[in-house]
Amino acid sequence: MQRDTLFLQIHTLTAYAASLLNRDDVGRAKRMPYGGASRVRVSSQCLKRHWRDVASAWSLSHLATQGTVRSRKIISREVAEPLVKDEGFAVEDVVAVLEALKVELLGESKKAKSEKAAVKAKGSKASTEEVEKPVEDRLKDLDTTQVIVLGRPEIDFIRATAADILRQKPNDVDAAVKTRFKNKETVANLRALRLAGGLDAAMFGRMVTSDILARGDSAVHVAHALTVHAEEAEPEYFVAIDEITREAGELGTALIQTTELTSGLFYGYVVIDVPLLVSNLEGVPVENWRTADHGLAERVIEHLVHLIATTSPGAKLGSTAPYGYADLMLVEAGTRQPRSLMTAFHTPVPIKPVNRETPEVRSGAIKALGDHLVRFDAMYGSAESRRIAAMLDHGAIPADAEPEGLSGLARWAAAQLGTPPQTARAA
Numbered sequence: 001m002q003r004d005t006l007f008l009q010i011h012t013l014t015a016y017a018a019s020l021l022n023r024d025d026v027g028r029a030k031r032m033p034y035g036g037a038s039r040v041r042v043s044s045q046c047l048k049r050h051w052r053d054v055a056s057a058w059s060l061s062h063l064a065t066q067g068t069v070r071s072r073k074i075i076s077r078e079v080a081e082p083l084v085k086d087e088g089f090a091v092e093d094v095v096a097v098l099e100a101l102k103v104e105l106l107g108e109s110k111k112a113k114s115e116k117a118a119v120k121a122k123g124s125k126a127s128t129e130e131v132e133k134p135v136e137d138r139l140k141d142l143d144t145t146q147v148i149v150l151g152r153p154e155i156d157f158i159r160a161t162a163a164d165i166l167r168q169k170p171n172d173v174d175a176a177v178k179t180r181f182k183n184k185e186t187v188a189n190l191r192a193l194r195l196a197g198g199l200d201a202a203m204f205g206r207m208v209t210s211d212i213l214a215r216g217d218s219a220v221h222v223a224h225a226l227t228v229h230a231e232e233a234e235p236e237y238f239v240a241i242d243e244i245t246r247e248a249g250e251l252g253t254a255l256i257q258t259t260e261l262t263s264g265l266f267y268g269y270v271v272i273d274v275p276l277l278v279s280n281l282e283g284v285p286v287e288n289w290r291t292a293d294h295g296l297a298e299r300v301i302e303h304l305v306h307l308i309a310t311t312s313p314g315a316k317l318g319s320t321a322p323y324g325y326a327d328l329m330l331v332e333a334g335t336r337q338p339r340s341l342m343t344a345f346h347t348p349v350p351i352k353p354v355n356r357e358t359p360e361v362r363s364g365a366i367k368a369l370g371d372h373l374v375r376f377d378a379m380y381g382s383a384e385s386r387r388i389a390a391m392l393d394h395g396a397i398p399a400d401a402e403p404e405g406l407s408g409l410a411r412w413a414a415a416q417l418g419t420p421p422q423t424a425r426a427a
Contacts, residue, residue: 050313069151083159
């Protein structure tokens with residue numbers, strides 16, 4: 001089979017009881033109105049974070065050949081501090097060089113430019129104020145306003161480049177840095193750091209505005225998970241007991257608070273842009289993805305299918321133990337534009353059976369999903385290959401033969417990348 005799959009679509013139904021999976025800014029469960037009913041929601045950021053960080057047999061860290069750092073403080077903590085504390089360069093020199101490097105590597109916003117101009121306008125007064133700051137505070141100025149993603153090789157390269165410029169002691173730091181990055185060999189060395197951004201950037205992208213570091217578009221697209229039915233929520237009242245005061249004859253209530261707990265069956269949806277994933281991982285133009293090595297991309301897909309099915313997001317782990325596995329996972333492989341199946345639940349699945357014929361929520365969700373797919377295929381045609389792994393009767397969903405559980409489904413998904421054409425192998 002040649003590589004014809006452009007998109008893998010992963011659909012899940014996962015149930016959670018008495019949990020608080022993802023909180024908003026006031027501590028309540030995140031919500032989203034849909035189809036005229038409020039649904040409990042788990043954000044895509046929350047889902048991705050847990051998939052990245054979970055420690056399991058299918059952890060993405062087992063695949064990473066290079067470490068990745070995701071932080072606002074990469075330049076100050078990982079680059080500047082070692083240059084000051086370990087190599088003995090003066091703080092003001094380090095800050096000047098790294099400010100210039102940061103502009104070249106990450107780009108500079110209009111706001112940052114105006115702030116820099118204002119500092120320069122202050123002249124010697126501003127310089128005196130900076131010198132009087134503690135070292136840690138002076139290095140904080142190197143922090144970025146947003147979280148950035150850099151691979152360890154890139155961090156090492158930036159630190160080594162800064163150290164080299166510092167040793168040269170140029171009169172004009174900005175000019176020295178610009179000259180360094182006009183050198184084609186310097187830029188080529190930085191771009192040659194294969195997988196420099198790590199799996200994190202290859203899968204979920206990274207944003208930079210310069211032309212030197214590789215900007216990465218996300219190859220894995222993650223929807224916010226919503227309940228297939230109207231929200232189910234309950235206020236939770238709890239107290240903490242002070243045992244010492246209680247033994248003294250007092251009531252012993254040290255804390256009284258309320259929170260919120262929810263229950264629900266969530267529909268999750270993930271799309272993997274296969275050509276872009278291969279391109280990001282292997283450093284090849286996206287149009288050449290078919291002839292590139294796809295071994296790592298296949299392992300990433302297999303791991304991700306396992307992680308999506310078995311990794312639970314969740315706040316209040318200690319008091320709710322919100323661990324759950326997917327009841328159903330449907331994977332589709334095809335070439336046309338992906339589409340979410342959340343439309344199947346635009347009319348909320350009834351929480352309580354209306355009559356004896358009305359199925360319970362999970363069976364009702366599967367029926368709604370199956371009915372929607374039948375109608376979709378009738379209108380647009382059936383162009384995807386489908387496989388299902390489920391713990392429930394899923395006969396209502398039009399799909400091909402069921403693989404051997406989750407492991408079989410994950411292997412099937414990975415195999416959809418296909419094999420290179422014979423001509424590519426011979427080359």
